[in-house]
Amino acid sequence: MSDSDRKHKVALITGSARRIGASIALALHQQGYNIVIHYNQSKREAEKVVDELLKSRAHSAIAVHGNLQALNDLTTLADSTVAQWGQIDLLVNNASCFYPTPISSASDIEKTEPKFKVDDWNGILDTNLRAPYVLSLLLANALRETNGSIINLVDIYADRPLKNHSIYNISKAGIAMMTQTLAKELAPDIRVNGVSPGAILWPESEAETTEQNTTRERIISQTPLARCGSPHDICEAVSYLANSQFVTGQIIKVDGGRSLHL
Known part of the structure; x- marks a missing residue:
């Protein structure tokens, strides 16, 4: 690792091959960060983002694959991040799994019994809650060395639930509490905050109906x-939370005020 690499802070952003994650990666890179692009299935998109960043500054970005539902992959992701530049200054837990999981359905004739699907529960909770928690713990020692920070992407539905998305709501309420809990437990060396988006990008699965x-x-x-x-x-x-040295345990709602009406 060269001296020129050492002068740059390092950020790992999960789920940063596309959409908001990619935008965060590009923005932090413009501020001088070296970037670890995490992806699971979006290899082509991840490599495209890395290529774009490398054109701007050599040796400033890598892509690392990892299934956030696999504990071994989380360890590999954390180790690869620190090994690349010898440090980490910022962990952004952005990756999220979002789809409806209604607990019951109704017809004119009858109501069916609620159905519990283990795969839905494990898939959403492991991605949205367990992975951010485990990555935070795995990277805690390295973040202490740089007085770094963790930023979690929460959701306005962590406070008031979105109908038919019970497991997703639970996962986001969990990461909101995780943000506050880790802010206490990792202080004073590591700051932990959250960003809670409202209507930013529509889910890609939504048809134009x-x-x-x-x-x-x-x-x-x-x-x-x-x-x-x-x-x-x-x-x-x-960016504000990454640079504000006297802010921790806070979750900023970026929702145009919509949470006032939920």
Whole structure:
């Protein structure tokens, strides 16, 4: 590792091959960070982001594969991050699993019994909650050496639930509490904060139907600022928390005020 590499801070962003994660990676890179792009299935997109970063500054980015549901992969991800530049200054737990898991369904004739699907529970909780917790613990010693910080991507639905997304809601409520708990336990050497997005990017699985458009219009109508946000808004919050040396245990809602109406 050269002296020029040492002068740059290092950030690991989970799920940063695409969407908000990629935007955070690009924004932090522009601020002088060396970046570890984590991906699971999006190898091509991850390599594209790394190529873009390397064009701007040589030896400043790598991509590391990891299934966040596999504990061995979490260890490999943490070890690879520290080994690359000998340090880590910022962990951004961005990766998230989001899809509906209604506990029951209804028809005109009867209500079916609630169905518990172990795969749904394990898949969402392992990705959204266990992985951020384990990565935080695995990287704690290295983060202490740099007086680094952890930023968790939460959700406004951690406070008030989104219908038919019970497991997702539970996972995000858990990471909100994890943020505050670790802020206490890792202080004074490591700061831990969160960013809680509102309507920023619509889920990619949403079809362009009249029903979906109506839902989007309703969400915007419930937002005092009367519009959706952008990944840039999340990046600004992440940047603020990464650089604010006297802020810990806080979760910033970046939702245009929508949580006031939930």
